[in-house]
Every structure is written in structure tokens, then in C-alpha cells.
Amino acid sequence: MYSLFWARIALTLYLAGLVSSCVLLVLARPAAAPTGLVERLFRSTRIFLVVGFLFHLVSLVEAGMAAHTFPVTQYSEATSMLAFVIAGFFLLVYRLYSPRALSIVIFPLIFLLMLVSIYGRLGMSHVAQTQGPALLRNHWIYLHVILVFLGYAALFVAFAAEVFYLVGERELKGRRPRPSVLRLLPPLETLDRLSYRSLLAGFPLLTAGLLIGGYWATTLWGAAGLRDPKILIGLLTWALYLILLFSRWSAGWRGRRAAYVTILCFCVAVVGWMSNSFSGVHQFWKP
Amino acid sequence: MNLLLVGVNHQSAPVEVREQLAIPEQSLGNAVRLLVSEPGVSEGMIVSTCNRVEVLAETAGDVDLCGFLGRLHGRDLTRLRQHLYERRERDALRHVFRVTSSLDSLVVGEPQIFGQVKHAYHVARDAGAVRTTLEAVMSRAFAVAKKVRTETNIGRSASSISHAAVDLALQIFGSLHGKCVLLLGAGKMGQLAARCLIEQGAGPLLIANRTFDRAQAVAATYNAEPLSLAEIPARGHRADIIISSTGSSEYLLYRSQVAEFLARRRQRPILLLDIAVPRDIDPQVQTIENAFLYNIDDLQAVVDASMADRQREAMRAEAMIETEVESFLQRLGTLDVIPTLRAIQKRADQLRTEELARVRSRLGPLTPEQERAVDAMTRSLMQKWLHRPLVELKQIANEATGFAAMDLIHRLFGITDSAVGTDDEDEK
Numbered sequence: 001m002y003s004l005f006w007a008r009i010a011l012t013l014y015l016a017g018l019v020s021s022c023v024l025l026v027l028a029r030p031a032a033a034p035t036g037l038v039e040r041l042f043r044s045t046r047i048f049l050v051v052g053f054l055f056h057l058v059s060l061v062e063a064g065m066a067a068h069t070f071p072v073t074q075y076s077e078a079t080s081m082l083a084f085v086i087a088g089f090f091l092l093v094y095r096l097y098s099p100r101a102l103s104i105v106i107f108p109l110i111f112l113l114m115l116v117s118i119y120g121r122l123g124m125s126h127v128a129q130t131q132g133p134a135l136l137r138n139h140w141i142y143l144h145v146i147l148v149f150l151g152y153a154a155l156f157v158a159f160a161a162e163v164f165y166l167v168g169e170r171e172l173k174g175r176r177p178r179p180s181v182l183r184l185l186p187p188l189e190t191l192d193r194l195s196y197r198s199l200l201a202g203f204p205l206l207t208a209g210l211l212i213g214g215y216w217a218t219t220l221w222g223a224a225g226l227r228d229p230k231i232l233i234g235l236l237t238w239a240l241y242l243i244l245l246f247s248r249w250s251a252g253w254r255g256r257r258a259a260y261v262t263i264l265c266f267c268v269a270v271v272g273w274m275s276n277s278f279s280g281v282h283q284f285w286k287p
Numbered sequence: 288m289n290l291l292l293v294g295v296n297h298q299s300a301p302v303e304v305r306e307q308l309a310i311p312e313q314s315l316g317n318a319v320r321l322l323v324s325e326p327g328v329s330e331g332m333i334v335s336t337c338n339r340v341e342v343l344a345e346t347a348g349d350v351d352l353c354g355f356l357g358r359l360h361g362r363d364l365t366r367l368r369q370h371l372y373e374r375r376e377r378d379a380l381r382h383v384f385r386v387t388s389s390l391d392s393l394v395v396g397e398p399q400i401f402g403q404v405k406h407a408y409h410v411a412r413d414a415g416a417v418r419t420t421l422e423a424v425m426s427r428a429f430a431v432a433k434k435v436r437t438e439t440n441i442g443r444s445a446s447s448i449s450h451a452a453v454d455l456a457l458q459i460f461g462s463l464h465g466k467c468v469l470l471l472g473a474g475k476m477g478q479l480a481a482r483c484l485i486e487q488g489a490g491p492l493l494i495a496n497r498t499f500d501r502a503q504a505v506a507a508t509y510n511a512e513p514l515s516l517a518e519i520p521a522r523g524h525r526a527d528i529i530i531s532s533t534g535s536s537e538y539l540l541y542r543s544q545v546a547e548f549l550a551r552r553r554q555r556p557i558l559l560l561d562i563a564v565p566r567d568i569d570p571q572v573q574t575i576e577n578a579f580l581y582n583i584d585d586l587q588a589v590v591d592a593s594m595a596d597r598q599r600e601a602m603r604a605e606a607m608i609e610t611e612v613e614s615f616l617q618r619l620g621t622l623d624v625i626p627t628l629r630a631i632q633k634r635a636d637q638l639r640t641e642e643l644a645r646v647r648s649r650l651g652p653l654t655p656e657q658e659r660a661v662d663a664m665t666r667s668l669m670q671k672w673l674h675r676p677l678v679e680l681k682q683i684a685n686e687a688t689g690f691a692a693m694d695l696i697h698r699l700f701g702i703t704d705s706a707v708g709t710d711d712e713d714e715k
Contacts, residue, residue: 037438039437168458172455172458172459172579173573173579175573175580175581175585175588176585176588176589176592177455177458177589177592178592179440179592179593179596180596182454182458183440185458186461187457187458187459187460187461188458188459188460188461188556189459189460189461189556190461251553252553252554252555253554254553254554254555254577255554255556255576255577256576256577257576
């Protein structure tokens with residue numbers, strides 16, 4: 001038996017982060033935003049993320065212990081896990097690159113995922129919350145899910161970096177850059193490098209995740225198991241990912257072109273994430 | 288507090304005047320010692336930079352600091368008096384805060400002045416010329432300057448074309464370390480911009496000129512690599528930043544060439560700064576992805592935008608300083624009044640105990656209860672009687688005329704300066 005108490009606290013903290021990010025955006029518009037306040041807001045968004053992440057971890061552990069399994073078998077649990085993985089990946093990126101402006105896009109996403117997750121679990125009975133089918137109690141599937149989620153998270157960070165890249169590039173190309181906008185944006189090369197490295201890190205994870213999933217599916221359903229919409233979209237994401245990395249590496253693609261493909265790749269991944277409802281093998285367990 | 292400030296700055300006096308009043312670095316300590324030996328000056332310090340010479344003193348009574356400056360330089364300053372400004376009390380305090388926060392600078396927000404004032408303060412302190420009042424004023428001034436710097440964007444934005452070039456390069460490349468700069472033409476503006484970039488860590492530097500000899504000569508002063516214009520197509524792709532300032536009437540770089548550079552450098556971005564009139568770089572270059580072209584007007588627009596930014600920030604800083612001046616004066620006022628308050632209370636209590644001791648012998652034996660009642664009665668009488676004067680005293684300290692009123696109060700209650708002083712020492 002478990003409550004959604006910890007998950008709700010995490011949600012509240014993510015909401016606080018979202019609100020302070022919005023305030024940052026509004027403040028950054030007029031150049032008159034007091035620097036001290038902007039600094040404090042950036043610091044507080046980071047604190048909200050870290051503390052929210054910790055409570056999120058507590059809620060996942062609680063859910064896992066209640067279900068005696070890794071909490072990814074239901075849609076709402078998986079959503080919560082995805083938000084957790086993205087928040088964790090972003091914290092790591094933050095430590096390495098401190099691209100603080102990116103927190104402005106991270107909060108809407110993790111907040112939304114967390115909200116969906118909690119909303120999905122609201123009506124459930126405790127029995128439903130704590131039982132899952134034996135099929136999904138398998139270490140391989142846990143690994144598969146986590147690796148694919150990490151791939152998604154890397155893709156999301158790359159996506160966020162590229163969105164900022166496009167904004168910055170437009171501003172600088174326009175030859176009349178506004179000081180207030182530039183103050184918020186990291187340098188173009190930093191964003192480009194962040195996107196590339198994030199993709200580089202995410203690609204092997206996604207590949208491994210897909211391989212494990214594919215192997216597991218073929219042993220269960222044979223080759224037919226692979227002709228599933230979700231798996232096909234997953235492969236498409238993977239192929240785009242590969243093309244993107246390859247063209248960056250070999251043809252020196254960067255800048256706007258790389259940004260567009262990254263954004264496309266991310267959109268395909270989002271479709272993939274939502275395609276469970278018409279997927280045979282990726283159906284969540286619905287109590 | 289009785290602050291007096293006399294000085295000249297870039298607004299009040301031309302350089303011919305400022306240079307006559309400037310005090311060389313090595314004699315600053317002596318000048319400060321002379322200043323505090325002036326009659327009526329208890330503390331003092333002197334700031335002397337290329338843009339200002341200012342004498343700040345804590346004084347008692349009338350002091351002629353202009354005369355002091357004249358004596359210091361051994362000349363008659365009557366002709367220069369029109370350039371000198373004089374600020375007292377609140378105005379002097381505000382001026383010190385503004386100068387330290389770089390609001391009074393030629394380029395508002397420039398960072399050097401803070402260090403210069405700090406240096407002047409250290410010199411004065413080493414000479415024993417800074418004690419209680421100036422210590423409080425200056426430490427507050429430094430704190431205010433830091434606050435202004437962190438809470439406004441006053442020092443952040445570009446103030447010149449070169450500065451704008453550095454800002455743009457930073458916004459594109461993040462760090463300038465190892466970024467190759469190509470200077471086309473050895474004009475003054477181009478050199479200035481290149482130097483600013485090098486100072487920020489950029490390098491190597493390539494210099495190309497129509498006459499190779501001139502390129503070589505300029506390259507030698509910067510430890511750079513000279514190129515002839517003919518070598519540009521073959522080697523230009525190395526450059527991350529191209530600054531162009533030649534006198535050529537035709538374009539030196541065309542769209543196709545820059546596109547080729549980009550292809551050869553695997554699309555790593557190029558920042559092109561065309562500060563020549565007529566322009567050296569084909570404006571079509573702007574249409575190429577990853578090429579960022581700024582001509583002289585664009586750069587000026589960047590400077591203007593950031594100066595407007597600075598102006599707005601400066602207004603915010605002025606408001607901050609106004610509040611700081613107010614709160615400093617108030618705090619100073621309340622601080623000053625405390626020794627006086629204590630001295631008055633001490634004096635009254637002394638009288639009370641003396642009187643009580645005198646009367647006690649005549650009263651004969653009292654029960655402990657009566658004893659306490661008498662003690663409480665006298666104490667309460669004293670406190671009630673003093674209550675209103677003490678409240679008023681605190682109030683007066685916050686008013687501008689507080690200093691004069693304080694003297695009167697000391698006389699009324701028969702408090703000598705030493706009584707206030709000893710009380711102060713007791714505290715420590």
C-alpha cells in the first residue's frame with residue numbers, strides 16, 4: 001500500500017521550478033530585470049530541481065516496494081520514471097556544463113510528465129497499484145526501459161540545446177542582438193557541443209536498450225513481435241539519431257541544419273512514446 | 288559626521304586642469320599626511336586618477352580644501368577654482384558612493400575606478416588618515432559598489448566597438464582561447480579590436496595587408512603571423528574571427544570565398560567584423576549559414592543597445608545609492624546618539640544613588656520592603672523624567688540638524704565629551 005504523498009511533493013517542487021522559470025522568462029524580456037534577482041531565481045530553480053528529484057526518488061522507491069517490482073509496468077509509473085530519468089540526466093549535464101537557461105525548458109516537461117503520472121494513479125485502488133503481470137517482472141525489460149529512457153533524456157537535452165541554439169542564432173544573424181536576450185542564452189558553440197555530446201552519450205544507451213528489447217521480443221513472439229508500431233517508430237528514431245550523429249561527425253553538420261534534424265528526431269521520439277496505445281507488445285498493464 | 292569633498296573630474300575640468308592637480312602615485316601618502324595636518328581636518332583621503340582628483344575630509348569647522356590643494360602643488364589656484372566642485376555632508380557621501388560605484392565615470396560602469404578608490408583608501412589608512420568616520424564611509428561605499436555591480440547590469444554591456452566585438456565573439460564561441468583572429472588591413476580600429484580579442488585569450492593572430500612590408504611591421508608588434516592578401520583564399524579558413532579594416536574600394540571577401548572557408552573548416556562558425564568604409568566584405572556573406580557578418584553600423588547598433596542598457600541600469604543604480612545614503616546617514620545618526628544616551632542615563636543614576644545615600648542616613652532603619660519601595664520610586668521618577676528627552680534625542684539624531692542639536696543637549700545635561708568617550712571605551 002502506498003500513497004502519492006512523495007510524488008505530490010516532487011510535483012509541487014517541479015511546479016515551483018516551473019513558476020520561477022516562467023518568472024525568469026518574463027523578467028528577461030525587458031532589459032531592466034535586476035541581475036541579483038535573476039541570479040537568485042536561477043539558483044532557486046536549481047534547488048527546486050535537486051530537491052524535487054530527491055523526493056521523486058523516494059516516491060519511486062516507495063512505488064517499487066509496494067509493487068515488489070521495478071515501477072515501470074503501468075503507464076503512470078513509467079511516466080514518472082521517464083520524468084525521473086530526464087531530471088537526473090539534466091542534473092548531470094548541469095554539473096558538467098551549467099547551461100542554466102535550459103532549466104527553462106526542462107521544468108515544463110518533467111512537471112507535465114509527473115502530473116500525468118499522478119493523475120493516472122489517482123483513481124486506482126491499492127490492489128491495482130500493487131500488482132503487475134508476471135510477464136513484466138523481468139530484469140531484461142527493466143534494463144530495456146531504463147536504457148531507452150536515458151536515450152530519450154539525452155535526446156531531450158539535445159533538443160532543448162538546439163531550440164536555444166536556433167533562438168541565439170536568429171538573434172545574432174539578425175545583427176541587432178538584444179542584450180537582454182543574449183544574457184539568458186549560452187554561447188552558440190557551447191549549445192552545439194552540448195547537443196552533440198548529449199547525443200553521443202545517448203546513442204549507445206538507446207542502441208543497447210533497443211537491442212535488449214528486440215532480443216526479448218523475438219524470444220517471446222518470434223520475428224512477428226518486431227512488426228509493432230512502437231518498435232518501428234523506435235527504429236526510426238534510432239535511424240534518425242544515427243544519421244544525425246554520422247552527418248555531424250563526417251560531413252561536419254552543425255548549426256541550423258543539425259538543429260532541425262535534432263528537433264525532428266525528438267518529435268519522432270515523442271510520437272514513439274505516445275504510441276503505446278496502438279502497440280501490441282508495448283501495452284502497459286492496465287488494472 | 289562632517290564630510291567635506293573638493294575635487295575636479297572629467298566633467299568639471301578639461302585635461303589641462305586635471306593634469307595640474309593630479310598627484311603622482313608616489314607622493315600620495317605624503318599628500319594625505321599633509322591633509323590631516325591641516326587645522327580642522329581630523330581624517331582624510333585623496334583619489335587621483337586621470338579622470339579625477341578629489342580630496343575627502345572629515346572636518347570640524349571651516350576648512351579650505353581648495354587652499355590645501357593649492358599649497359600642495361605650491362601654486363595659486365584662484366584661476367582653477369571655477370573647475371573645482373565642493374560637496375558637503377549628504378552630498379559628499381552620495382558623491383563618494385557614486386564614484387566608487389562607477390556612476391560618475393567617463394564610461395559609466397567601467398570597473399577600474401573601484402580598484403583606484405580602494406588603493407587611495409589603503410594609502411590613506413596606512414598614513415593613519417582614515418579612522419572612525421572615513422572607515423565607516425568607505426567600507427559602506429565599497430559594499431554599495433559591489434551591490435551595484437552584482438544587482439545591476441551596469442558593467443556588463445559593451446561600451447565600444449572593440450568591446451562589442453569581444454561580446455559577439457564570446458556569445459558565439461563561448462571562450463576565445465585558441466580562436467584564430469585574422470586582421471585584414473592594419474588600420475587603427477582593426478588593431479584595437481584585435482588587441483581586445485587577444486587580451487581575452489584569442490590567438491593566434493594573422494595580419495594581412497595590401498603591402499606585405501606593413502603587414503610584417505604590424506605583425507612584429509603583436510607577435511603575429513604576416514600574410515599577403517594573395518594568401519587569404521588559401522589560408523583564410525583558419526580564422527574564427529575576421530576583422531577587416533582596409534581602405535580598399537572593392538570587396539576583399541566574397542560570398543563564395545567565405546562559403547569555401549566554411550566548408551574547409553567543417554562549418555565551424557566564423558564571425559566577420561567589417562569595420563571598413565567602403566565595406567570590405569560582400570554583404571551577401573550574411574546569407575551563409577554559420578557566418579555571422581557585422582558591419583560598422585551593426586557594431587555601432589550593438590554598442591548603442593548596450594549603452595541604452597547601461598543607462599537604464601545606471602538609473603537603477605542611482606536609486607539604489609539614494610537609499611543607501613539615506614540608510615547610512617540614519618544608522619550613523621542612531622549610532623552616534625547611543626553614547627550620549629548612555630552618558631545621560633549614567634549621570635542621572637549617579638545623582639540618584641548619591642541623593643539616596645545622603646537621605647538614607649536621615650530615614651533611620653527601614654524594612655527591606657520599604658528599602659525596595661524607595662529604590663523603585665527614585666528609579667521610576669528618574670526614568671519617567673528622562674523618557675521624553677531620550678526619545679526626542681533619538682529623533683533628533685535622524686534629522687539633518689542633529690549634530691548641532693547634540694552639542695546643545697550635551698551642554699544641557701552637563702555631559703562632557705570625555706564622558707561620552709569613556710562610555711564608549713567601556714563598551715569595547
